[in-house]
Amino acid sequence: MIRSLLVATALCLSAPALAKTIAVAPGEDAQERLQEALILAEPGDVVALGAGRFDLVDGLSLDVDGVTVRGDGMDQTVLNFAGQLGAGEGLLVTSDNVILRDFAIEDSKGDGIKSKGADNIVYYKIRVEWTRGPHPENGAYAIYPVESSNVLVDSVTTIGSSDAGIYVGQSENIIVRNSVAKYNVAGIEIENSIGADVYNNIAVNNTGGILVFDLPNIPKQGGRNVRVFDNIVVDNNTPNFAPEGNIVASVPTGMGIMVMSHYEVEVFDNIIAENGTGNILIVSYTKGQNDPNYNPKPIGVRVFENQHGRAGYKPAFPGGDLLKAAFGGAIPPIIEDGTGENILIGDDVPVMTLGLTTPGQPLTEAKPALSAGASEPFDGGQLKPVVLPEAMEAAVR
């Protein structure tokens, strides 16, 4: 009895302790050793992943606040989930104030890293990749924070997601920056979230580069206040490989930046080029829904000071070829469906409106028309920058 109590005390979870580093090396029993470290870590601890490949057979999870999981670099420390037997993601984080940095997740069966209800989470220099390239049986999301306040995704690389490379859903106060998303269906997607700055990213060779969506019948909706700026969104022409049924399966191949049924979005100072369907698309949610609390329209979208390259030369939506011929070989780089409210286009390029009046109206009823775009480019910036807690910024300096 006394001995048991001593053991129990030694293992005590709540005893104050100095922050320590728990080193875990790849090799035999990596699953159990790494998972045990993630469970027994205490707030302030660093779980240090050694260089090399960790061959894992189940999903990993972290549920301790204030833990840093740190590898030797996104090409040096690789968590390999090719042999995964269970769990819906490679790594699941459900605690607050967690920093994930300098490692890679490869070939997880479901999502790469999911953090749910994990406030103040930092993803830094993380790579999540499905190594066979685009494939419908790849996992859905590479980096997947959801239901969280204060999210920082910085300097990550995502490759091959069958849904979105960087997907932030049902969250508040978000920064996604300095990251690369390539060969995903959606490069970066902000969904049903409030307050996001998406900047200095490169979205290339996805089906769609950057998406800002608000969807119905979801616990948190009314997405608003998203700024997409200073990004390079180029050559997003990978044929859509998302499994049908998912919203991104309806994203036309060749899409640069797409805004769907959202409040207050600013798209500015981006370089957007070589996207076969269009550089910027602003539309309503088109599928049937009867959610009384849902706004299907884009309301308050401002587009300005973007640099446009070639676009619209291979429009991948019904009737696209006819339109392309009608417009002399390429449709305009900016397309809006006509249902939105307070849509301000300040870019000096042609804009096509589809002339629809109601969300969900079929494309066959479209009355496409051309407008010239702004002759006097303007600065439409109204939204304030997202500011994260200083400790989160300090973690990546």
Added chain:
Amino acid sequence: MRLLVSACAMAVLALSAGASEPAGVADAMILSDGLPRSLADYRFFRDGAGWQPNERVTPYSLNTPLFTDYAEKYRFIYVPEGQQAKANGDGMLDFPVGSALIKSFGYEIDGKPRLLETRVLLHRADGWLALPYVWNEEQTEAVLKVAGARIPVSFTDPSGKQRAISYAVPNKNQCKECHALSDAVVPIGPKARNLTHDGQLADFARLGLIDRNPEVDYRVPVWGEASAPLNDRARGYLDVNCAHCHNAGGSASNSGLFLTYEEDMPVRIGINKRPVAAGRGSGTHDFDIAPGDPQGSIMIYRLNSLDPGISMPEVGRSIVHDEGVALLSQWIAEME
């Protein structure tokens, strides 16, 4: 089931012969803030093999149990001396601090029961804690495995089919994934509506385990009770197998798919509901439940899958529960 009966018999024995026995359950272990290394530290059982419940450790069973790869489960409630759980309508029993729920998992192999793991849920002063203990080969001791384990096992399922699986003991975090409600760990099983069979609640009240035999207006049908309304059986199955994650405060809250027995909004239980973040879990289907079309419903697609990126539930299933799929398929097929 035979094993359960013997466990019950032993419990009755325990209750009647309690006074002459030595030490009861180690309350200090339940209430400590440590992680006891061995299951024996708690003294929930008189024997090292985990079959003979100690005094005040009461076996129970559920009307419809959670499917866990056809494992046999042996469940016990412990409420400390001088205390009672409070019945709360047809919902979760409200257990006092110091209580524990104990659940052993095993299979009958070569005619002999073999335990693989015992999970304990401890009600400590700062909330519930879930811990998994894994039995040794000799069946003499179960030790804490916070990181979980995989155990290869072969057995015969109730339909007579031979099965060989990699049985997954959940890690401590996975325990919480299912047991979390708004980030706090809570029990899942002992809801009054799922305890009504064979006068069990009345027995609990008579033993003083609960403060009264509650009125249960809407009970979960007993698994296999073909005479119960199809809708009740299907909703009971979803409540027991899915709703611990699929509720507004659970691990699957972001999906917007809420499968509790109480939920009455059709789109929330999946009827004509589009997926949110299902990825390839959608199986190319548009709706969680497409009324009249089980094969076109995401719910059935995911219950029929063994691929970790698709299958539901995410934890605790490496075999398709054919009988469960059949029940839900019939329910969806008959839906207008």
